[in-house]
Amino acid sequence: MILDRLAREVEALIFASEKPLSIEQLCEYTGSGEDSIHQALDRLNRAFLDNQHALTIVEVAGGFRIATDREFGDVVSQLFEGRKPGKLSRAALETMAVIAYSQPCTRIAIESIRGVNCDSAIRTLLERDMIRISGRMETPGRPLLYSTTRAFLEYFGLSNLDHLPRFDEIEELLGMSSSEMEERDLFGTGEE
Amino acid sequence: MKEKTVSSKSYRIELEAFEGPLDLLLYLLRRDEIDIYDIPVAHVADQFLNYIRAARELDLDIASEYLVMAATLTKMKSKALLPTHRYDGEEEVDPGAELRRQLILYRTFRTIAEELQRSEETWTEIYTSPGERSRWSSDSIEIEPGQASLLDLLKALNSLTEGEAEIPSQRIQRTMLTISECIDTLEGRIVPGKTISFREIIGPEPARLRIVSYFITILELIRRGWISCHQAYPFSEIELQRTERWSVDS
Numbered sequence: 001m002i003l004d005r006l007a008r009e010v011e012a013l014i015f016a017s018e019k020p021l022s023i024e025q026l027c028e029y030t031g032s033g034e035d036s037i038h039q040a041l042d043r044l045n046r047a048f049l050d051n052q053h054a055l056t057i058v059e060v061a062g063g064f065r066i067a068t069d070r071e072f073g074d075v076v077s078q079l080f081e082g083r084k085p086g087k088l089s090r091a092a093l094e095t096m097a098v099i100a101y102s103q104p105c106t107r108i109a110i111e112s113i114r115g116v117n118c119d120s121a122i123r124t125l126l127e128r129d130m131i132r133i134s135g136r137m138e139t140p141g142r143p144l145l146y147s148t149t150r151a152f153l154e155y156f157g158l159s160n161l162d163h164l165p166r167f168d169e170i171e172e173l174l175g176m177s178s179s180e181m182e183e184r185d186l187f188g189t190g191e192e
Numbered sequence: 193m194k195e196k197t198v199s200s201k202s203y204r205i206e207l208e209a210f211e212g213p214l215d216l217l218l219y220l221l222r223r224d225e226i227d228i229y230d231i232p233v234a235h236v237a238d239q240f241l242n243y244i245r246a247a248r249e250l251d252l253d254i255a256s257e258y259l260v261m262a263a264t265l266t267k268m269k270s271k272a273l274l275p276t277h278r279y280d281g282e283e284e285v286d287p288g289a290e291l292r293r294q295l296i297l298y299r300t301f302r303t304i305a306e307e308l309q310r311s312e313e314t315w316t317e318i319y320t321s322p323g324e325r326s327r328w329s330s331d332s333i334e335i336e337p338g339q340a341s342l343l344d345l346l347k348a349l350n351s352l353t354e355g356e357a358e359i360p361s362q363r364i365q366r367t368m369l370t371i372s373e374c375i376d377t378l379e380g381r382i383v384p385g386k387t388i389s390f391r392e393i394i395g396p397e398p399a400r401l402r403i404v405s406y407f408i409t410i411l412e413l414i415r416r417g418w419i420s421c422h423q424a425y426p427f428s429e430i431e432l433q434r435t436e437r438w439s440v441d442s
Contacts, residue, residue, distance in 0.1 A: 015321070058320065065320035073317025087312060090211055090305065097304035113297055116212030116257045132341040156308055157315040165307050 003047055006032060007040040011057075020063020061153035062160050085128060095121035096130060100152070100164055104134045104145035122146065130155060213261035214298040216243060221295075228295055231288050233272045237265035264291070369401055374409035379442075382419060382434045390430040416441065 003011075009030050014021055021029075026037045041064070045056050058067045068076055077084065088096065095118050098110045110118045125131045125146075134147035148161070158164060210216040220239045221228060244262050247254050268288060382388055394406050410432065413419045418438035422431045 020320075058318075060320065067318050067320040070314060070317045073319075076319045077317075084316075087316065088309075090309075093305040093308050093312075094211060094301060097301045097308055100308075101301070101304065113294075113301055114212060115214040115261070115294065115298060116255065126341070126343050133343075155315065156311040157318065158311070165304065 003043060004040070006030060006036060007043045007047070010037065010040045011044055014057060014064050014066055020061065020065050022063050026064065058157070059159040060157055061150045088124070088128075088130075089121070091116075091118070091121040092124050096125060096148075096152070099125070099131055099146050100148050100161070103147040106137055106143040106145060108143060110146075211302075212255070213240075213258050214295060215302070216240065216258070217261070218295060218299055218302075228292060228299075231292065233265070233268045233288060237269040240265050367399075367401065369405040371405065371409050371412055374405055375413070378406075378409065378413070382432055384434050384439075387431050387433050390432065393432075413438075418442075 010026055013026060013029055023034055023037060026032075027034055030037070032040075041057055047053075048056050054069045054072050055066050056069065057064055059065075060067075091114075094114055095110055098113050099105060102109065102113075107118060107122060110122070122131070126133075129149055129151040131146045131152065132149050133144050135145045136142040137145055152158075153160065210219065217236065217240065220226075220236060221231070224235070224239070226232065226236070241262055244254060244258055247258075268291070378393065381393060390406070390410065393410075394403055410419070410421070410430075414421060416437070418435055418441065420433050420435055422433075423429070
């Protein structure tokens with residue numbers, strides 16, 4: 001498969017860029033429309049696949065990047081030994097989940113959902129740059145509000161917040177009284 | 193007793209694996225195949241308390257959240273056992289409704305957390321260029337305007353002060369002046385038949401320690417009755433004189 005000029009331009013741009021390039025930037029630098037860029041990206045990825053490259057182009061945190069294949073995780077990880085942070089604990093992941101879906105939210109809100117103290121989980125997430133303090137709630141005590149960061153999207157390979165797994169009902173659920181909730185099983189899961 | 197320890201051993205491992213009382217409750221419901229919409233309060237309360245008791249036997253630190261839940265469940269259980277008075281037109285309030293709401297909500301977020309964990313699993317094995325790994329190698333993370341957090345600012349401040357010369361310090365020797373030393377000195381200064389003022393004793397421009405030590409010594413000598421003192425009016429000169437007793441006692 002011979003790649004066209006546009007696809008190769010896109011490849012060159014993504015490779016050379018210091019930062020992930022957004023679709024708008026790719027359009028601007030190549031002088032093409034969004035659809036053409038998307039198609040060019042598809043052709044590139046097909047070419048990578050056909051030629052059994054260890055790379056693909058992915059969209060993470062609103063930008064396109066060249067990514068290595070999962071298969072080579074072990075080999076590549078040697079480059080970053082000792083520097084790469086460990087995986088998040090369950091407490092941190094649960095806290096992360098609550099913040100991701102109900103941001104901006106207070107510590108109290110997180111704790112009322114998880115039913116346990118979340119101080120250390122929040123601290124870990126702040127240190128790892130997964131969340132940030134995005135303001136204060138204008139209620140007595142003016143508690144801090146937490147929101148997710150771009151590092152969060154990058155870490156979990158999300159292109160943007162809309163790409164979080166869909167749980168449309170969460171917002172509804174959070175604001176719903178217990179009696180309202182009785183009436184329906186929101187997730188169709190019923191039992192564990 | 194020994195049997196008890198063995199049987200509660202399994203609890204220990206499990207309790208530590210729980211992310212709080214809601215997690216433990218969900219586990220109990222699943223284990224006993226209980227429908228979240230039809231929780232037998234008494235049974236669940238007993239099961240929950242069993243865990244807390246076991247943990248307590250092992251002297252484990254039980255997070256206060258577990259105790260709050262235990263209390264809530266006990267209250268619910270006692271309510272469920274008591275006959276309820278229902279008035280006309282009044283709907284029966286289900287005490288389990290709020291708990292159910294909490295459990296469903298928590299279960300949802302736990303599911304999301306599992307989902308996130310799967311993503312984490314995948315994405316820690318993927319390396320991108322340009323990518324997030326610059327975060328691990330350098331401490332100069334680029335922060336977009338308006339996005340800097342308090343933590344970022346603190347980090348920046350720390351990096352400025354890091355490795356900076358220590359705050360210059362100086363050792364200050366504390367001089368000791370004991371009462372008995374003072375008495376020895378005064379022995380030669382307060383001579384029989386002569387009057388000496390306190391100001392004369394401490395000398396010109398005395399250190400605070402010297403004033404205090406000698407003042408206490410004077411008080412001590414007065415207590416022993418070895419000297420007599422005289423002050424004409426407040427803040428005036430204190431005049432001291434040796435008494436007969438000094439020579440007699442010492």
